[in-house]
Amino acid sequence: MRYLSLVLLALPSLAFAATELLNVSYDVSREFYKELNPAFVKYWKEKTGETVSIKQSHGGSSKQARSVVDGLPADVITMNRSPDIDILYERGKLIPRDWQARLPNESAPTASTSVFLVRKGNPKKIKDWNDLVKANVSVIIPNPKTSGNGKYSYLAAWGYVLKKGGSDAEAKAFVANLFKNVPVLDTGGRGATTTFAQREIGDVLLTFENEVTLIQEELGADKFEVVYPPLSILAENPVALVDKVVDKKKTRAVAQAYLDFHYSEQGQTIAVHHHLRPQVAAVAAKHQADFHAISLFKVEELFGSWANAEKTHFADGAIFDQIYQK
């Protein structure tokens, strides 16, 4: 009986919050939002007197986007790649086509990049992208077909060759060699982490900078080392409010404020806590020392647009399918 009453006591707190926002997000943003959401709730209470509660849903980004298209009532969607938000326009007309123009920096308040995590002491002496294609190196990358994380790693390797003056054909050969060293493709970033850290497969894990730091904190700083390649890709994390949902739930004002809060000094500083690179110039300048100086290129710079990169590299039968056949 005691436990039953405990359960019953817990319920009202879930059911009767005044305003409720649902943030549908990608897999590895959990820790960031665990700190950002309470900060926003406090800010909003002080500003308007209104109590808002924010519910989170996390999962593989494409799956999450698909769920929103299928009716998951997300007030805001926060992803690690713009195509996963574009789909809301393409498949469901839930947002306008030009959603990226509605917020600063093309709606990306934070960014990350692909870096390497190696085992303590870096036994295979991995320093740069070309070390990954050596014959005795085993690389863990999440599947670029299903994971935004994997797509960024793939494009970063491709971009590495182009940036060094290589041709597309050379880049293709390089990436093909890289994926010959990948023994297992997990469907998402966290799965790849588990493969590398828990199952101890592979010499190097390619994943987001913020994820890599978290692995060190959670699973032991003495077991792994981070290697920052001199050059990598800028992985922007775009956010959008879902017009059809906020208009129906009448939550547009608070949802907009929530997204704006991502750009505030406080929001940007919380991002820094979680090793996400702030994109508001003033804050970024202040925290320059917190991040390794890597030369970063944008997807648009080398691949035209995300849509283009999808079509050339990740669509069925496109380049990734051609080079990864086992």
Added chain:
Amino acid sequence: MTAITVTQHVRYQTKVAHRRATSEPAWIRWTLIASALAFLTLFLFVPLAAVFTEALRKGWDTYLSALIDPDALSAIWLTLIAAAIALPLNLVFGVAAAWAIAKFEFRGKSVLITLIDLPFAVSPVVAGLIYVLIFGLQGWFGEWLIDNDMKVIFAIPGIVLATVFVTFPFVARELIPLMQAQGKDEEEAALVLGASGWQILWRVTLPNIKWGLLYGMILTNARAMGEFGAVSVVSGHIRGMTNTMPLHVEILYNEYQYAAAFAVASLLALLALVTLALKTFVEWQSAKNAAEFEKEANG
């Protein structure tokens, strides 16, 4: 069993009583037994023990706080709700379907049996996707549901629907062979003696099938609480709202909260153990019943 076959059986047993059960040398028998035990230990007992040791690794405080965390409580609550709705529905449908199939002849009977088996044949993920296709925003009824402020998927009704779907065959599948074996003599006798339909159901059919029915309900309950695939597709994974216990375990595990993940998992494991104990009890009871039934028949 008739008296004659029993005597024959007894005679046969006396005749072979002095012979060994098998003629294999001792080392083969012991190797087989040892390998079976090793297998059981490795794949059943060790994982089970691991769940509880991992859960308690950081002590009782962590264990309890993982269980009374608001998100965990809401997951437990939702799991109980889903099971509490799925169970009676399956009970009614299962008894009705088994009754119809075992006691009556009608056109389309084999189609009905196939339909009942469908959830066994379909992957749970597909089962979940079926509901997304029907009730999702892009699905057949999606727009209409939204316009009328009704939520099915990514809300509790969807989770209950998915649970009912995957557990649908358990009760019926358990009862059909039992009721077929029992035949309809007793019901016919009751009918001749002037009993009404309800009287036959309550006084003849249900008492005969009660142990099988209970067994089916135990299986249904275990599956309802443990279902992952179908529920994962329709849940939407909103914390504190649409996560069931298995989904909550996955979330905690992915957040590196291993002790908390295993704490919630240990609740599910405990449930499995209780189910197992209940199942053994029910089997023992029904075996006892069958023995008594036989004794009466023979005496």
